Amino acid sequence: xxxxxxxxxxxxxxxxxxxxxxxxxxxxxxxxxxxxxxxxxxxxxxxxxxxxxxxxxxxxxxxxxxxxxxxxxxxxxxxxxxxxxxxxxxxxxxxxxxxxxxxxxxxxxxxxxxxxxxxxxxxxxxxxxxxxxxxxxxxxxxxxxxxxxxxxxxxxxxxxxxxxxxxxxxxxxxxxxxxxxxxxxxxxxxxxxxxxxxxxxxxxxxxxxxxxxxxxxxxxxxxxxxxxxxxxxxxxxxxxxxxxxxxxxxxxxxxxxxxxxxxxxxxxxxxxxxxxxxxxxxxxxxxxxxxxxxxxxxxxxxxxxxxxxxxxxxxxxxxxxxxxxxxxxxxxxxxxxxxxxxxxxxxxxxxxxxxxxxxxxxxxxxxxxxxxxxxxxxxxxxxxxxxxxxxxxxxxxxxxxxxxxxxxxxxxxxxxxxxxxxxxxxxxxxxxxxxxxxxxxxxxxxxxxxxxxxxxxxxxxxxxxxxxxxxxxxxxxxxxxxxxxxxxxxxxxxxxx
Amino acid sequence: xxxxxxxxxxxxxxxxxxxxxxxxxxxxxxxxxxxxxxxxxxxxxxxxxxxxxxxxxxxxxxxxxxxxxxxxxxxxxxxxxxxxxxxxxxxxxxxxxxxxxxxxxxxxxxxxxxxxxxxxxxxxxxxxxxxxxxxxxxxxxxxxxxxxxxxxxxxxxxxxxxxxxxxxxxxxxxx
Numbered sequence: 001x002x003x004x005x006x007x008x009x010x011x012x013x014x015x016x017x018x019x020x021x022x023x024x025x026x027x028x029x030x031x032x033x034x035x036x037x038x039x040x041x042x043x044x045x046x047x048x049x050x051x052x053x054x055x056x057x058x059x060x061x062x063x064x065x066x067x068x069x070x071x072x073x074x075x076x077x078x079x080x081x082x083x084x085x086x087x088x089x090x091x092x093x094x095x096x097x098x099x100x101x102x103x104x105x106x107x108x109x110x111x112x113x114x115x116x117x118x119x120x121x122x123x124x125x126x127x128x129x130x131x132x133x134x135x136x137x138x139x140x141x142x143x144x145x146x147x148x149x150x151x152x153x154x155x156x157x158x159x160x161x162x163x164x165x166x167x168x169x170x171x172x173x174x175x176x177x178x179x180x181x182x183x184x185x186x187x188x189x190x191x192x193x194x195x196x197x198x199x200x201x202x203x204x205x206x207x208x209x210x211x212x213x214x215x216x217x218x219x220x221x222x223x224x225x226x227x228x229x230x231x232x233x234x235x236x237x238x239x240x241x242x243x244x245x246x247x248x249x250x251x252x253x254x255x256x257x258x259x260x261x262x263x264x265x266x267x268x269x270x271x272x273x274x275x276x277x278x279x280x281x282x283x284x285x286x287x288x289x290x291x292x293x294x295x296x297x298x299x300x301x302x303x304x305x306x307x308x309x310x311x312x313x314x315x316x317x318x319x320x321x322x323x324x325x326x327x328x329x330x331x332x333x334x335x336x337x338x339x340x341x342x343x344x345x346x347x348x349x350x351x352x353x354x355x356x357x358x359x360x361x362x363x364x365x366x367x368x369x370x371x372x373x374x375x376x377x378x379x380x381x382x383x384x385x386x387x388x389x390x391x392x393x394x395x396x397x398x399x400x401x402x403x404x405x406x407x408x409x410x411x412x413x414x415x416x417x418x419x420x421x422x423x424x425x426x427x428x429x430x431x432x433x434x435x436x437x438x439x440x441x442x443x444x445x446x447x448x449x450x451x452x453x454x455x456x457x458x459x460x461x462x463x464x465x466x467x468x469x470x471x472x473x474x475x476x477x478x479x480x481x482x483x484x485x486x487x488x489x490x491x492x493x494x495x496x497x
Numbered sequence: 498x499x500x501x502x503x504x505x506x507x508x509x510x511x512x513x514x515x516x517x518x519x520x521x522x523x524x525x526x527x528x529x530x531x532x533x534x535x536x537x538x539x540x541x542x543x544x545x546x547x548x549x550x551x552x553x554x555x556x557x558x559x560x561x562x563x564x565x566x567x568x569x570x571x572x573x574x575x576x577x578x579x580x581x582x583x584x585x586x587x588x589x590x591x592x593x594x595x596x597x598x599x600x601x602x603x604x605x606x607x608x609x610x611x612x613x614x615x616x617x618x619x620x621x622x623x624x625x626x627x628x629x630x631x632x633x634x635x636x637x638x639x640x641x642x643x644x645x646x647x648x649x650x651x652x653x654x655x656x657x658x659x660x661x662x663x664x665x666x667x668x669x670x671x672x
Contacts, residue, residue, distance in 0.1 A: 006619050045661060048660045049663070056630070059633070
């Protein structure tokens with residue numbers, strides 16, 4: 001059908017739907033004389049046109065919420081094959097997880113009901129089986145062991161070791177982990193990942209929610225062998241790329257490209273950073289990470305102090321945007337962490353960090369902003385007194401100083417708050433406002449020196465206050481601010497681009 | 498809807514958020530209530546976008562992705578379920594589950610998806626509109642806003658697309 005024909009059908013259809021039956025029939029009959037085919041098409045559409053029948057009026061997923069959202073539900077006490085459901089313990093993208101009892105062996109297991117697509121789609125099923133088989137061969141104290149992949153009552157269930165304890169996500173809720181406990185946790189996690197990587201298995205969704213701290217203090221990684229291929233994207237399904245969790249996914253995974261061990265290395269870097277500091281290295285929410293991806297911008301780790309000297313370069317290397325600049329797998333990460341524990345020294349081949357850590361320096365930079373803000377805010381007060389010596393000039397001087405000081409103080413406050421609440425954007429923000437701010441402050445310095453010259457001799461006290469303020473401002477602009485800014489690394493692009 | 502890779506990567510993310518919200522809605526739900534369609538998209542939008550909505554392309558962009566995600570997941574699941582019930586051949590699922598009082602006639606979701614694909618060939622704008630309304634749950638006014646056309650135009654297109662799709666699903670195409 002040509003676009004022209006389609007338009008004609010649309011036009012006639014709308015024309016006749018607004019007419020009453022008699023007028024409609026008359027128009028159609030008349031038009032049929034010249035274009036019978038058009039009228040036949042419109043008549044068949046009119047036959048299907050029933051405005052009141054509710055067709056498509058309810059959104060698909062409101063009409064069929066179970067189809068859209070629900071997983072098959074099993075109730076406590078129910079039997080699924082040989083497994084007796086005890087309770088639901090979790091729910092995620094890969095389905096519902098139950099605590100269950102294996103009635104044959106009388107042991108507790110974790111039973112994960114996988115989405116129905118895995119039971120029905122032979123390709124996915126095959127891949128899942130292959131991955132589960134590989135993951136089941138992994139035995140490592142930091143990895144929850146997989147027992148079986150069972151088809152029960154038409155659905156697939158992954159049966160694994162039941163790990164009791166709390167997730168690192170819950171532990172993080174109480175704040176960062178310190179000292180030796182942090183280092184041993186990281187070594188356990190890197191060890192688990194390294195064992196998997198050696199066996200050619202990539203986790204793809206490494207995050208605090210997938211790690212459980214057992215009562216004995218050790219950690220265990222859950223959900224190996226579950227390539228989280230999203231049901232909603234056929235392309236990802238076909239090439240086997242997995243969906244992870246935004247905030248833990250490196251750029252290549254966000255972009256839907258192939259993932260490998262270096263994907264886990266990145267996620268490990270994020271998790272380790274969170275455990276060490278209690279904050280996300282990119283201050284990132286899902287939306288911010290997506291934003292970075294959409295705009296093709298580099299993500300920048302925020303400046304904080306890590307509690308263990310020598311840990312930062314290791315984590316920054318895990319967090320490189322470019323996969324080829326990261327550790328090739330978790331094995332070398334483990335080696336560097338172990339070296340750090342043994343010697344407390346810097347791992348080889350990594351440049352030593354600068355003397356002042358950016359976290360402390362940022363604090364000084366903030367102090368600098370506040371102090372200078374106070375100095376500049378006092379300038380209009382000082383120039384107010386100049387009016388006594390020359391009322392006309394003095395008034396003008398006061399007004400100009402007031403205006404410039406307002407600009408400067410407002411800008412510095414803005415930068416101060418940006419550094420407190422939105423650190424990743426501080427560099428851009430500062431670059432935008434710095435020329436205006438520095439210009440205003442340079443003029444302020446000159447004006448104050450000029451007015452000091454005006455009143456000098458009559459009132460040396462006022463003159464010296466004015467000179468002090470002017471010199472303090474200029475010294476700050478020329479020397480102190482560049483130093484604190486450089487130390488806090490506000491103007492440089494760390495750590496990866 | 499563009500086919501850029503970033504958008505592809507957004508689909509599962511948006512859907513995951515929708516599903517997470519829907520699951521909590523469904524758990525809270527009392528018998529007799531139905532899922533509030535637009536509330537879900539709104540909440541997902543607010544959650545995912547609350548940091549810097551202006552940096553994300555815009556609301557319309559989000560709605561289009563949400564609608565497209567929904568379409569893909571529903572069709573895929575309908576296919577899977579059909580295959581499960583019928584042992585493989587020619588999966589067909591009617592969209593009647595969860596209906597209260599049977600107000601709408603049941604119809605074949607997979608067939609609708611195929612018909613929508615044909616409508617896309619004829620009139621991409623109308624097909625997009627159906628995707629936003631039926632799979633995205635947007636109202637006439639929201640659809641108008643998302644597509645940057647007037648509500649009156651949305652209504653006209655909607656009427657036509659509905660009639661065309663109803664006829665396609667009934668299977669009586671004139672020769």
